[in-house]
Amino acid sequence: MLHRLAMLATAAPRRILAAVTLVMIGAAVFGLPVIDHLSAGGFEDPNSESARASELLADTFHQSDQQLVITVTTPQGATSSSARAAALGIVEKLRASPHVLSVTSLWTEPATASSGLLSKDGKTGLIVANLAGGEDTAQKYAQKYADELADEVAVGHSGVVVRAGGGAMIYAQVNDQTVRDLLRMELIAIPLSFVVLVWAFGGLLAALLPVTVGVLAILGSLSVLRLITYAADVSIYALNLTMAMGLALAIDYTLLIISRYREEVAAGTTRDEAIVRTVSTAGRTVLYSSMTVALSMAALALFPMYYLRSFAYAGIATVAFAAASAIIVAPAAIALLGDRLDALDFRRFLRRVLRRPKPGQRPLEQFFWYRSSKIVLRYRIPIGLAAVALLLLLGAPFLHARWGYPDDRVLPASASSRQVGDMLRSDFTDDNAKSIQVVIPEAAGLTPDQLGQYAAALSKVDGVLDVSAPQGTYTDGRAVGPLTRPRALPVAAPFSP
Incomplete structure (x- = not known):
């Protein structure tokens, strides 16, 4: 299969890229509005x-x-x-x-x-x-x-x-804040990543390839999420994973493809043959890597909370589109560009400005990573123990993690729901975040006295301050007054512990 894809990339690169462009436009039109169909909840087991x-x-x-x-x-x-x-x-x-x-x-x-x-x-x-x-x-x-x-x-x-x-x-303001945060993240991450890619790939055109693959992966994943929203709930937080994984996997997979292609060309292989060998070797690595990631993400689909299942949807879709784009789009672009792949090399311009000579071919033994890997192999036991000790040290703060759901306090102080939440916690006598509601499903045969007896017994449970029931308010097993809590008083923030 990989050999056939490589042959197709060398035979019809223009048609492949034209088709991919149409797919990208369609995915953008269909997938980008998914933001309006996502929810900020999904932290609760629906069967709980x-x-x-x-x-x-x-x-x-x-x-x-x-x-x-x-x-x-x-x-x-x-x-x-x-x-x-x-x-x-x-x-x-x-x-x-x-x-x-x-x-x-x-x-x-x-x-x-x-x-x-x-x-x-x-x-x-x-x-x-x-x-x-x-x-x-x-x-x-x-x-x-x-x-x-x-x-x-x-x-x-x-x-x-x-x-x-x-x-x-x-929920509404968390959604809005998530969209703004994602936009801010992309405005920072993409330009910085592109600068690094220009230096790593050796040219503007080569650096554009992983960005293109990343955009394809993100738009494809958004389209899949949009389709899923017609049948199931999807969390807004799936967008964070889509953006991060889409760009990261695109850079990883495309760098592997381009590096392998350049190695084949440097060895004297023709361009078309280099593309075929690249897809047959590096493409197989990309395929196995994507399958591993997808299977790992699939485990999240087993959880009943759609917050976690959404990560499975987004992760599997993103890695699938990233791998497919790296195996299909990158070779077609390389075949179409040919020698122009290394055009607009910013490093050549920088060397001329700094009057530095063009670096020649260095022996493998002179590269930093080669020397460092030899050192690791020579002293593998002490270096391994040191690495494990460092990881344990970095992970030590996790032992003091305090678990809980995010609430309005994840929002900035300017958000109205954050301001209301702060007021409820500090300015009102009832600490509503510590209140729960108790529902009796089969209460048709219960008398008011029996309900009162249950409320009185419930008020004697350790940790219960008072119980408000239709018959009144109870504390320590005794009725202390009439009902003081209205039936619709907010009893808990939606994400609070």
């Missing part, structure tokens, strides 16, 4: 107890874990007329939306159930909306409502500050 409880809450109580939490702040206080007017306008607009399951706020709940919705200083009140749909749908509506409500309040209620946060908003 907590996931089943969330599904029961949504189906039975119309309470989603996709919440939009809005803070309304005024210097005069959350109970002032300006804050109340702005808040009731927001509540009315949210309740009128078909994508909102329920709305709870400081201004619409009874006083006995709304204490957790007022900040300690009394200047900020909360509005909590449970949004319909999953992670992908809810985050889009959260962003839409946040933008609309902020504009309306800014125009009609001076002095009132509205911020949007909550689980759905965190």
